[in-house]
Amino acid sequence: MAVPEPFTGTTVTSPVRHHILSVLVENKAGVLARIAGLFARRGFNIYSLAVAPADDSQRFSRITIVVDAQSAPLEQIRGQLNKLINVVDIKDLAPREALERELLLATVSVDETTRPAVLEAVAQANASIVDVNEGAVTLMLAGTPTACDALERRLEGFTHVELHRTGRVALPRLSAVPTKN
Amino acid sequence: MQLTGAQALIKSLEQMGVDTIFGLPGGAILPVYDPLIDSSIRHILVRHEQGAGHMAEGYALATGRPGVAMVTSGPGATNIVTPIANAHMDSTPLVVITGQVPTANIGTDAFQECDITGITMGITKHNFLVTSADEIPRAVAAAFYIATTGRPGPVLIDVPKDVTQATMQWWWPETVEEYDLPGYHPQSSIDDAGAAAAAELIAQAQRPVLYVGGGVLKSRASAQLLAFAERTQIPVVTTLMARGAFPDSHPLHLGMPGMHGMYSAVTAMQQSDLLITLGARFDDRVTGKLDGFAPNAKIIHVDIDSAEFNKIRRADVALRGQIDEALTAIDAKVINVGDYAGWWREIKGWQEKHPLAYDPQEENVALRPQAIIEAIATRSAPGTIVTSGVGQHQMWAAQHWKYEEPGTWINSGGAGTMGFGVPAAVGAKVGRPDRTVWCIDGDGCFQMTAQELVTARAEGIPIKVAILNNAYLGMVRQWQEMFYDERYSEVYLSPDLPDYVKWAEAMGCVGLRARTMDEAIAAIDQANQINDVPVVIDFRTDASEKVFPMVPSGATNDEIVVHPSQRGN
Numbered sequence: 047m048a049v050p051e052p053f054t055g056t057t058v059t060s061p062v063r064h065h066i067l068s069v070l071v072e073n074k075a076g077v078l079a080r081i082a083g084l085f086a087r088r089g090f091n092i093y094s095l096a097v098a099p100a101d102d103s104q105r106f107s108r109i110t111i112v113v114d115a116q117s118a119p120l121e122q123i124r125g126q127l128n129k130l131i132n133v134v135d136i137k138d139l140a141p142r143e144a145l146e147r148e149l150l151l152a153t154v155s156v157d158e159t160t161r162p163a164v165l166e167a168v169a170q171a172n173a174s175i176v177d178v179n180e181g182a183v184t185l186m187l188a189g190t191p192t193a194c195d196a197l198e199r200r201l202e203g204f205t206h207v208e209l210h211r212t213g214r215v216a217l218p219r220l221s222a223v224p225t226k227n
Numbered sequence: 228m229q230l231t232g233a234q235a236l237i238k239s240l241e242q243m244g245v246d247t248i249f250g251l252p253g254g255a256i257l258p259v260y261d262p263l264i265d266s267s268i269r270h271i272l273v274r275h276e277q278g279a280g281h282m283a284e285g286y287a288l289a290t291g292r293p294g295v296a297m298v299t300s301g302p303g304a305t306n307i308v309t310p311i312a313n314a315h316m317d318s319t320p321l322v323v324i325t326g327q328v329p330t331a332n333i334g335t336d337a338f339q340e341c342d343i344t345g346i347t348m349g350i351t352k353h354n355f356l357v358t359s360a361d362e363i364p365r366a367v368a369a370a371f372y373i374a375t376t377g378r379p380g381p382v383l384i385d386v387p388k389d390v391t392q393a394t395m396q397w398w399w400p401e402t403v404e405e406y407d408l409p410g411y412h413p414q415s416s417i418d419d420a421g422a423a424a425a426a427e428l429i430a431q432a433q434r435p436v437l438y439v440g441g442g443v444l445k446s447r448a449s450a451q452l453l454a455f456a457e458r459t460q461i462p463v464v465t466t467l468m469a470r471g472a473f474p475d476s477h478p479l480h481l482g483m484p485g486m487h488g489m490y491s492a493v494t495a496m497q498q499s500d501l502l503i504t505l506g507a508r509f510d511d512r513v514t515g516k517l518d519g520f521a522p523n524a525k526i527i528h529v530d531i532d533s534a535e536f537n538k539i540r541r542a543d544v545a546l547r548g549q550i551d552e553a554l555t556a557i558d559a560k561v562i563n564v565g566d567y568a569g570w571w572r573e574i575k576g577w578q579e580k581h582p583l584a585y586d587p588q589e590e591n592v593a594l595r596p597q598a599i600i601e602a603i604a605t606r607s608a609p610g611t612i613v614t615s616g617v618g619q620h621q622m623w624a625a626q627h628w629k630y631e632e633p634g635t636w637i638n639s640g641g642a643g644t645m646g647f648g649v650p651a652a653v654g655a656k657v658g659r660p661d662r663t664v665w666c667i668d669g670d671g672c673f674q675m676t677a678q679e680l681v682t683a684r685a686e687g688i689p690i691k692v693a694i695l696n697n698a699y700l701g702m703v704r705q706w707q708e709m710f711y712d713e714r715y716s717e718v719y720l721s722p723d724l725p726d727y728v729k730w731a732e733a734m735g736c737v738g739l740r741a742r743t744m745d746e747a748i749a750a751i752d753q754a755n756q757i758n759d760v761p762v763v764i765d766f767r768t769d770a771s772e773k774v775f776p777m778v779p780s781g782a783t784n785d786e787i788v789v790h791p792s793q794r795g796n
Contacts, residue, residue, distance in 0.1 A: 068762060072409065072410060074784065076348070076356075079345065079348065083348050083349055087349050121536075121537055123536065125533055125534030129352075131410055131411050174724070
């Protein structure tokens, strides 16, 4: 069941105006430190960050950065990032233009009385159970940030053991023409 | 041809046309110092690694070619961090080579190990840790390419000892493609529509000002600037980093803007309706309180670094590219300019009311530092290069010396690095041995890096140093006098400790002292006649002298404080 995506640029867990930068970098030692250091010294806030190889050659990596666009003008963030020699390309996506997805993994304690409710939450969120034992289940949701927010909120009523989210990755929507890339 | 990594490193520097390295050897860089013996490259052995970095900066700023410094790992590398930061702030092209502990020892807290690429990440344009000898030629070629193109800056190459000891088959990257820099595209071309939009704003302006920054020197655009200014008759201001980009003697020149700028330059910017900003970055020392800066001015912003656009002040027209090309493009589009007669009448009024001023030198009182600078300026050869440290003496040297050509004023602008002057003068003299080089220094600054006069004497580099000795950290003293109720805290240095004449003599220099104007003139003339060894003159100056005009920190430029003799004008 698809959850409508917000068009305001805000979600429950990120109540600031965010923007997504998809940054292609050379896969060299220290590149992530260069980017993190730049954000730190310029006072730009990172909301989430996901890094993975961008191609089979291992020459490039893709870093998806969700930035707090209120901490600094996006133009400044882009401009300063672009000055890093190892940054090859920057695409920026406004939330309304982006198809965003995120992975949530959570292990929840269950007993006879709570198990049905947890399973119901999993079913309603289109999440899946990936591991179980007598006292706990581990569930997974790959979905929109909003869907992950909703599931996280719902799980607050249960005894969490652990909940991890990956931070989002994004691509331009096929139905939208990006304003800048 | 089989070479060691060390031989390849020196050969790569030779390939880049390097004629001078400023450096100091140590354990991790030892292998590289061996092939240096057989190289055509001159090595200047400094007494402290900070000196090597500032010398390389002075060399770069005097010649327009990148400065090269080489030091060892650990403390050798950290000692050159200040010059790297300084070069980063002032966009000076440097290539700094640091030794590193052997690759296998990296990360083990080995002797003289430090993560210099990590430390300098935020203060270099780029840095490299070279992990194989084969990569040395590429790293060197790429470092020079990055340091000198686009917005120039410092590049550091960290070379582990096992890499310089290993052997490699010599090769050389002949094309930029072989530098393997897929993310670096310094080439630019001026946007035609942008140039037309700039011309349109110029055509509409009634009170334009050419706001000239250091980028004009970096892109060697002085000739285009002169032609454009003369054709349009638009007044020119040159920032601290741009002194010399436009002749001080030219009637269109209002001088330096900013915290200690000329009243007419500061006020013309405040009252302007269009700032044609060329390679300048709206530094806080120029704008004063930003909210009140040039409130009615539209902005044309030309810069090679597009990240400067809208960083501090929103631009109405932003044009990325080299300043010379941009000026040519705009010049071609500007057909009509306004009638600036009224604007110039106002400016002339400010110039007459508030010229640069200081109390006249009287008999039997301590020397006026401004009078000393003017005396050196008038009694030294045309084209003399001036370097300075940071503080009052720097501001007076920027105000009272008349700069007529690019590369004659060398100082630490963005970083404000005390102690810059002496080593920068050494580097400038190495790069331009045909020029007289004077360092206008303060007594506080001199004490920070004076040991490089030993280098200067040993290497036969005859610079001249004028210490404006007021026995104080003068700029801090001035702030304490004006803004801290004359509560002087930790600013007194003593005029006699150290004894600057004896110190100069101990370093193999000629040491002179002047307490009166007659002695000062005699000492200056004597210094200008000495061309084999460095000269140091200890000028005893008045500690109560302050730099005016002054825009107090946090005030708008409208609140500029003029010299006491002009208050009420």
